[in-house]
Amino acid sequence: MPCRIRFRITWSACRATVKPGHSTRHCEVCALNVEGAPIPTNASSLAVLRRLGPYLRPVWLPVTGAAGATFGALLCGLGIPLVVQRVIDGPLGSGDFGRLPWLIALVAVLGTAEAGLLWARRKLIARPTALVESRMRADLFAHLLRLPVAFHDRWQSGQLMSRAVNDLVTLRKYLAFAAVFLVVNSLTLVVGLGILFTIAPELALVGLISAAPLLLITYFYETSYKKVARRAQDQSGDLTTIVEETMLGTRVIRAFGRSGERTRQFVAQARRLRSxxxxxxxxxxxxSTGLLILPELGIAGQLAVGGWGIADGRLTLGQLVAAITISTYLRWPTECIGWALSETSTAAAACDRYWEIRDCPPTVTDPARPVSPARPARGRLRFEDVHFQYPDQPRPLLRGVDLEVRPGETMALVGATGSGKTTLASLVPRLADVTAGRVTVDGVDVRDIPLAELRAMMGCAFEDALLSSASVRENVALGVPAASDADIRAALRVAGAEGFVDALRPHGPGTRIGERGMSLSGGQRQRLALARAVLPRPALLVLDDPLSALDLHTEAEVERALREVLRDATALVVAHRPNTARMADRVAVLADGRVLAVGTHQELLDSCPHYRTLMATPGEPGAERTAGAGPRLDSEAVTP
Ligand SMILES: Nc1ncnc2c1ncn2[C@@H]1O[C@H](COP(=O)(O)OP(=O)(O)O)[C@@H](O)[C@H]1O
Ligand SMILES: [Mg+2]
Structure with a gap:
C-alpha cells in the first residue's frame, strides 16, 4: 500500500510503501503523522512523560505518600537480613539466647510493617491516578469536540477511541505501579548497596560490578522497545477501527456479502498486531534473561569472595549471610526496574499518542474580540466572495460565492452532486471556516460571533440524520435540553413525526432508539432531525436536504408544516427535488464553485439552461421518481 500521508499534506506522494504491519496512521519514512506533524521518535521517554506534569501536580501529595510507603516497605524488607546477621553472629554464635526472642519479634514487626505499608501504597495511589486518567480523558474529549470537522474526516475513529480508552488506561496503570516502583526501587537499590558497603565492602563491589552491564542492556532494549510499543498501540487502534466500521456498517457489509472479506481483514490486522x-x-x-542472570552471577561471585574472606578471617559468617540475603533481596528491585523501564517506554508511546491529538490546534475557535449581532436576530445571511478549499484537495471547491438570503426569506440551494452545497451550508454554523471571503449574519462576520451564540441562533439539519442511543425526546431536545413537552410535540408536528413517535412502543416519545437511531427508518430519522432543527424556533435555519428520505405522502405533510416554520425564519435549504425548490422564495444554483444564477423556480426554469438541465435529468438510481415528487435535482449526470 503506498503511503498517502505526505500526499495529503504536500500533494506529492511519498516514495515509501507502508509495509504490512506498519500503521497507516503515520509514515515512518516521512516521519509525519496524518496531520502533517512530525512523529516524535527521538524524544526520550522522560521528556515525553514530563508533559503529564500539569495533571500530576494537583495529586502530588498522595502520589508522594504512596512512593514513601513503598520505600518504607522496601526498607523494612532490607532490615530483615540485618537482624538475621545479628542473630547469627550474636545468639547463635555466642550461645547467649537471651536476646533471641527480641530479634525474632523485630523480624515479625518488620515483616508486618512491610505488608502494611504496601497495602497503604495501594490505598493511596488508586484514587489520584484514576483522577489523572479521568481528567486527561475529559480534556481529550472536550478537545476532540473543539477540533474542526475536517479533523474527524482525516482520523479514523478507532484510532481516537484507542487513545481515549486504551492509552489512558496504560498511563494510569503506569503511574499507579511502574512509575512508583521505578523511583522507589532505584532508591532501594542505592540504599541496599550502601548497606552492603557498610557490612562488607568487597562483597558490595562484586555486586556492583555484576550489575553494571544491566545499565547497558536496559538502554539498548529501551530504545528498540519504544518503537515497537508505539507500533503495537497504533495497530491496536487500526484493529478497533475495523471492528467499529464493521459493526456500524453491518447492514451494508452483509447485504453485499462482504462478511468473509471483513473477517479476513480483521484476522490479517489481528495477526499483524500479534506479530x-x-x-x-x-x-x-x-x-529479563539479562536481568536474571547477572544478579545470580553476582551472588555466585559474592559466595566465592565471601568464603575466601571467612577462611582468611576478614569476614564473619553473619556478614556473608547478611550480604547474600541483601543481594537476594535486591534481585527483585533490579528485575522490577527492568520491567518498569519497559513500562516507561509503553507509557511514553501512549503519552505521545495522546498529545498527538491534543497538539492539533482547534482552527474553529471563539473570536478574540466577540461581536454580538443585534437582538432579536433578523437573520440576514450573506456569503461575500466566499472561497473554500479542503486541506487535502488540490483546488478550491468554492471559488467566489456571492449570495444574500434576506430576513425571512427561504433560499433553496441546488446543484449537481459534489458541487459544494453541503460544504457551503456548513460554513454558516462554522463547521468549517472560509479560506477567503466571509459569511455574515445581520452584517456580522460569523467568525466574530461567539460560537455558542452563533449556534444558538440557528437550527441545522444535515443529510445524515444522526441520532444517538437515547430517547426520542432527548434526541429532539438536543439543542434545547430544557424544552417543554409541548414545545417538543410542536416540533414533532412540524416535522410530521408526531404520529409515528406516539406509536413507538413502549413509551412513545420516551422510547429509547437504538444506536445512531438505526431502529428507525431513514425517513423517520430525517423527520426527528428536522424536529430537532426547528425546536428552538431559530431565526436562521440551515437544512441540508431535509426531505430526501421521505415518501411522497409524508413529504407533502412535512412540507405543509415546514412552510409555517419557514415563514418566521430565514432559511437556506439545500434542495434535491423540484417540490422543495418550488417551496422556496428564491433558488440559487451552485455550479463551478460559484452561484450561477438566483431567481424564483419559474424564473430560473425560463432563464437558466443549467437549472433546466438539473430539473430535467432523471433521478439517481434508488431515488423516488413519481410524477408528483418530480426528479431529484442532484444528479451525477449534470455537468455545469
Ligand atoms: N471532508 C472532506 N474532505 C475532503 N474533501 C471533501 C470533504 N467533504 C467533501 N469533499 C469534497 O467536496 C466536494 C463537494 O462535497 P459536498 O459539499 O458534500 O457536495 P454536495 O453537497 O453538493 O453534494 C465533494 O466532491 C468532495 O470531493
Ligand atoms: Mg450534499
Missing part, C-alpha cells in the same frame, strides 16, 4: 506483540515478548525476554 508485533510477539516481538515485544522477544525483546522483553532478552531483557
Amino acid at each position: 508485533t506483540e510477539l516481538r515485544i515478548v522477544r525483546i522483553l525476554g532478552g531483557l
